[in-house]
Amino acid sequence: MELKTYKYKLELKNTFRISHTARDFQETLIVALSDGGFTGYGEAAATSYYGVDVESMSASIKAIEPLIAENIHKTPEELWEITNKHFKGNSFAQCALDIAMHDLYGKRNGKPLYELWGLELKDLPLSNYTIGIDTLEVMVQKIKEFPWPLYKIKLGTEEDVKIIRELRKHTDAIFRVDANCAWTADQTIEYAPIMKELGVEFLEQPLPAGDMEGMQKVYKESVLPVIADESCITEADVSKCAGYFHGVNVKLTKCGGLTPARRMIAEARKLGMKVMVGCMTESTVGISAIGQLLPLLDYVDMDGGLLIKNDIAEGVKVSDGKTHFPNRNGTGAKLIIFTEELKNE
Structure with missing residues (x-):
């Protein structure tokens, strides 16, 4: 070895x-x-x-x-x-x-x-493309430069509703909103009907991870589904999110890899929750691993390779929101750029 x-x-x-x-x-x-x-x-x-x-x-x-x-x-x-x-x-x-x-x-x-897991590549969810927080002009420009059927919009500003209203003028794509813990329960409930009307599919982690009282209120009163991210890190968190979120976003790095991720997906299904898998800003090595889980998911965020200039690998790729698989075994990843090995001395 x-x-x-x-x-x-x-x-x-x-x-x-x-x-x-x-x-x-x-x-x-x-x-x-x-x-x-x-x-x-x-x-x-x-x-x-x-x-x-x-x-x-x-x-x-x-x-x-x-x-x-x-x-x-x-x-x-x-x-x-x-x-x-x-x-x-x-x-x-x-x-x-x-x-x-x-x-x-x-x-x-x-x-x-x-294939080893007994899955088939059919009815796969589309991946969103992420638009990070920036000036309104830059966010609009990113949408114009990168036409996509599904966007995740990062929010957490004083003008969040204004941003969604303006972006909607420039695309018919589905929106998902990720506030990264920046809102209060009252804000979330207030924003939800406006954003639903503007074509937002769901809200991801609107409140800080520890605000379960606020999330219970949002869960009951929001007209849009809410998906846990920062509130769902490990396997034990899935059951804790039931009754507070409509679904969970599983991230391989946070939970420890594909092994626990598959168990988290199964647990969420038992609890009647929607399942999303998200990426960090990763190369195609990490994205190819996520790709293997697609037949198990409702939603996926695997645009990491699209956000970088110098992708270091070939493998599972996303184009026009759809996922394309190479004719290779394992995850399908192949490293194409090598750097100096870390020695940890």
């Missing part, structure tokens, strides 16, 4: 702003896990919001390299359980390893992951 980690600095096409941060670059970790002539690739993007950097993720994975080697021929789910105790508080690192292991497992077995 051979384990390598790489650090990349992804350059964004535009400054990406949400209610609590802005950035022009995204650092990301790539894990390459090789055994028996096959290499599986995994990814996790760094984020200051969750206190995660590439170096610490790489170090935590390299620290258990002997354990990984000892169990490399087990299933991805078995390896996840064996290594989980070593990743407490570091789900991003576990995600990168878990995706790499799944990719390796699929390649060994000669099939794409979705």
Whole structure:
């Protein structure tokens, strides 16, 4: 077995702003896990919001390299359980390893992951394209420059309703609104009917994650469905969101990879909730992993590769909102740009 980690600095096409941060670059970790002539690739993007950097993720994975080697021929789910105790508080690192292991497992077995899971590529949800917070003129210009059937609009300003009204003048596309915890319950309930009339499909995480009393009020009174993001991080959070949200947004990095994500999707279904999977600003390595889950989802946000100038991989791609799968096994990801391996010395 051979384990390598790489650090990349992804350059964004535009400054990406949400209610609590802005950035022009995204650092990301790539894990390459090789055994028996096959290499599986995994990814996790760094984020200051969750206190995660590439170096610490790489170090935590390299620290258990002997354990990984000892169990490399087990299933991805078995390896996840064996290594989980070593990743407490570091789900991003576990995600990168878990995706790499799944990719390796699929390649060994000669099939794409979705086939190994018994899924078919039919009735797949369209991916949205994200418009970050900016001046109204810039947000309009982004829509004009990138025609798309479905947009996620990042909000959290003093002029949120005005923004949606203006954007609606320039496209017939479906809107989804993500306030990233910036609203109050009363604001959400007030905005919802206006935004529904303007073609908004649902509201994502309008309130701060801890405001469950406010979310219960929103759940009962909002005319638009509400989807949990920051309120749904781990597997245990899914059941906590029932009765407060109409659905959950599962993110692989936050929960620890494909292994727990599939369990979260199953749990949400049992509870009668809608399911979305979202991305960070990731390369096609991470996006290809999300793509394997599409037949299980109601909604998906997998535009990460579209938001960067220097994509480092080939694989599952999104075009006109639709997802296109390569004729490759595992996740379908293939690294095409290599950088210096991280040594973690």
